[in-house]
Amino acid sequence: MTELAVVIESLVKKFEDVTAVDGISLQVSKGELFGLLGPNGAGKTTIINVLCGLIKPTNGSAKVGGYDVQKETAKVKELIGVCPQETAIYPYLTGVENVELFGNLHAMNKATLKKRCDMLLENMGLAGDAKRRAEKYSGGMKRRLSLVLALIHDPKIAFLDEPTVAMDPQSRHAVWDFIKELKKEDKTTILTTHYMEEAEELCDRVGIIDHGKLIALGAPEDLISKNKVKNLEEVFIKLTGRKIREEI
Amino acid sequence: MKLQRVLALTKKEMKKTVREPAVLFMIFLFPVVFVFAFGASFGGVGGEQPVYNIGIVNMDQATSVNASQILLTTLSDTEILNVQVYADNQTAQNDLSQGRVQGVMIIPSDFSQSFASYQTAPNDPSMWTNATIALYLDKGSLVATQAIPPIIQQILIAITGQGQQVASNPFRLETASLVEVEAPSALDFIAPGMFTFASIFLIMMVAQSFAQDRENGMMKRIRITPTTPTEFMTSQVLSYMVIALVQATLVFIMVYLMGFRPNVGMPVYAFAFILVLVFSLSNVGFGLITATIAKSSGAATGLSFLFVLPQLFLGTFVGASLSSAAQVAGKFVPSYYVTDALTSLFLRGASVTSPAVLLDLAAVSVSCVAILAIGIILYGKYYKI
Numbered sequence: 001m002t003e004l005a006v007v008i009e010s011l012v013k014k015f016e017d018v019t020a021v022d023g024i025s026l027q028v029s030k031g032e033l034f035g036l037l038g039p040n041g042a043g044k045t046t047i048i049n050v051l052c053g054l055i056k057p058t059n060g061s062a063k064v065g066g067y068d069v070q071k072e073t074a075k076v077k078e079l080i081g082v083c084p085q086e087t088a089i090y091p092y093l094t095g096v097e098n099v100e101l102f103g104n105l106h107a108m109n110k111a112t113l114k115k116r117c118d119m120l121l122e123n124m125g126l127a128g129d130a131k132r133r134a135e136k137y138s139g140g141m142k143r144r145l146s147l148v149l150a151l152i153h154d155p156k157i158a159f160l161d162e163p164t165v166a167m168d169p170q171s172r173h174a175v176w177d178f179i180k181e182l183k184k185e186d187k188t189t190i191l192t193t194h195y196m197e198e199a200e201e202l203c204d205r206v207g208i209i210d211h212g213k214l215i216a217l218g219a220p221e222d223l224i225s226k227n228k229v230k231n232l233e234e235v236f237i238k239l240t241g242r243k244i245r246e247e248i
Numbered sequence: 249m250k251l252q253r254v255l256a257l258t259k260k261e262m263k264k265t266v267r268e269p270a271v272l273f274m275i276f277l278f279p280v281v282f283v284f285a286f287g288a289s290f291g292g293v294g295g296e297q298p299v300y301n302i303g304i305v306n307m308d309q310a311t312s313v314n315a316s317q318i319l320l321t322t323l324s325d326t327e328i329l330n331v332q333v334y335a336d337n338q339t340a341q342n343d344l345s346q347g348r349v350q351g352v353m354i355i356p357s358d359f360s361q362s363f364a365s366y367q368t369a370p371n372d373p374s375m376w377t378n379a380t381i382a383l384y385l386d387k388g389s390l391v392a393t394q395a396i397p398p399i400i401q402q403i404l405i406a407i408t409g410q411g412q413q414v415a416s417n418p419f420r421l422e423t424a425s426l427v428e429v430e431a432p433s434a435l436d437f438i439a440p441g442m443f444t445f446a447s448i449f450l451i452m453m454v455a456q457s458f459a460q461d462r463e464n465g466m467m468k469r470i471r472i473t474p475t476t477p478t479e480f481m482t483s484q485v486l487s488y489m490v491i492a493l494v495q496a497t498l499v500f501i502m503v504y505l506m507g508f509r510p511n512v513g514m515p516v517y518a519f520a521f522i523l524v525l526v527f528s529l530s531n532v533g534f535g536l537i538t539a540t541i542a543k544s545s546g547a548a549t550g551l552s553f554l555f556v557l558p559q560l561f562l563g564t565f566v567g568a569s570l571s572s573a574a575q576v577a578g579k580f581v582p583s584y585y586v587t588d589a590l591t592s593l594f595l596r597g598a599s600v601t602s603p604a605v606l607l608d609l610a611a612v613s614v615s616c617v618a619i620l621a622i623g624i625i626l627y628g629k630y631y632k633i
Contacts, residue, residue: 088465104256
């Protein structure tokens with residue numbers, strides 16, 4: 001039987017009179033690279049925030065690594081690495097200082113931290129700029145550094161919220177390669193994106209969300225063949241009657 | 249609680265303080281520049297007495313006794329006054345309006361006559377010829393308007409009340425009660441408040457820092473790590489206590505260079521620094537309350553003055569020159585007790601174990617811990633840590 005890394009059951013999240021997540025249920029297996037697709041405001045980030053324990057669901061439940069995200073938040077935080085949608089780094093620290101800070105917050109030992117820090121900065125193409133203050137980085141470099149902060153402690157489960165948004169093609173492909181490496185290392189990854197080509201390139205399975213509801217779930221090639229279209233973009237058009245990026 | 253996390257966050261906060269020019273200025277350079285400017289203006293560098301330039305227009309028509317000359321000699325011999333004699337009132341008034349002198353005194357034509365009448369019958373006022381001495385003062389100088397009239401008054405009393413004895417012995421003027429040459433300078437009075445003052449601006453720094461980290465997503469990012477609220481808040485409090493300690497040290501060095509030399513031992517200095525450290529807790533607390541109310545870092549800057557100004561005006565050196573009502577109101581702000589304790593220690597010569605000082609310490613400790621607790625609870629309730 002496949003081991004489940006993430007289990008979401010009838011999840012509802014309301015913000016006053018707005019229903020951001022409307023009764024979503026899904027499961028993600030260990031080692032799976034799962035994509036949450038949908039336009040801006042669909043509810044993808046809200047789902048990630050619930051899974052991290054940042055916000056409480058209005059109804060339903062969620063488990064990460066077998067731990068309830070509401071009752072065992074501390075355990076969940078030890079398992080996960082999160083790259084938030086906004087580029088959250090300390091501008092006055094250098095690249096390496098940012099990474100070391102987050103390594104220390106995860107209580108990593110000095111030797112392991114140094115090793116992972118060097119490796120990740122190298123893989124992300126930031127080694128040469130590691131000692132420059134992050135405020136001097138380009139937008140793409142900041143996004144890549146943000147991804148390194150999320151993964152410095154070698155988490156079992158990674159939540160990557162729009163990790164390539166507003167990135168130049170070169171940076172985007174570097175991140176894609178990096179995400180593929182995670183897959184090889186048997187890490188579970190939940191990736192949110194509104195780039196359909198990104199999901200097709202990377203994900204084992206995708207869940208398409210619109211207005212807080214899960215409107216499609218399956219492997220990209222299955223969804224494409226089932227709907228008799230050429231790509232995921234057309235799957236979304238067929239299911240919703242509009243283009244995914246119209247609302248961006 | 250993991251010390252590794254606390255130290256990492258503390259180190260990060262220290263780097264921010266040193267690397268962000270605006271923070272560096274507000275926390276360290278501003279108090280140093282302020283102390284220098286204030287000390288130089290009111291304290292007198294090196295603890296010297298201030299000297300007032302005073303212009304004299306002598307209209308006196310001396311008869312047998314040249315009383316105006318005695319007055320001029322006495323005024324000149326007073327170290328606190330720098331006398332400049334003018335030939336006419338117009339020139340003197342011009343210089344007064346230009347700020348070249350802080351006062352102009354007109355010796356009337358009947359001054360010697362009046363002086364002679366007094367000498368003839370010192371105990372019979374009905375026999376005196378009254379003379380009016382006009383004194384014009386620089387209205388732009390608070391110090392001049394308050395300091396010069398009593399000095400002149402005392403000199404007039406001296407040359408008349410104590411007669412020839414004073415005029416023939418100028419040294420009596422220097423050391424007599426006429427001019428308080430032994431009194432502490434203004435810097436001595438304000439120095440305790442300066443220690444308190446420096447730390448008050450931490451309120452703004454804390455508020456800005458929390459609001460900024462919230463805006464740029466760093467607070468959320470830290471919450472996703474296993475860092476506990478206790479570890480996070482401990483790192484923040486530790487950071488700002490270190491900053492307060494550095495501030496107090498810088499301010500102390502500055503006031504020392506400006507001439508502040510309290511006659512106290514090391515235990516008093518150590519106690520003073522402990523007071524400042526405890527006081528910094530309330531500033532972190534007020535900063536957190538401000539960050540709770542403020543929606544953005546910009547708003548946090550403005551709102552922080554809700555707490556900065558009362559602490560500043562009611563509890564530091566500024567409070568000493570306010571109304572009695574304001575001084576009573578000061579008793580509701582922690583800075584009042586810090587300044588009061590430091591004043592007792594540095595100026596009144598109280599020991600660290602004296603009841604007044606211990607009472608102040610108790611008031612500071614209780615209020616600061618309470619304010620910090622309120623700040624943490626409020627911030628945690630509305631924004632999570």
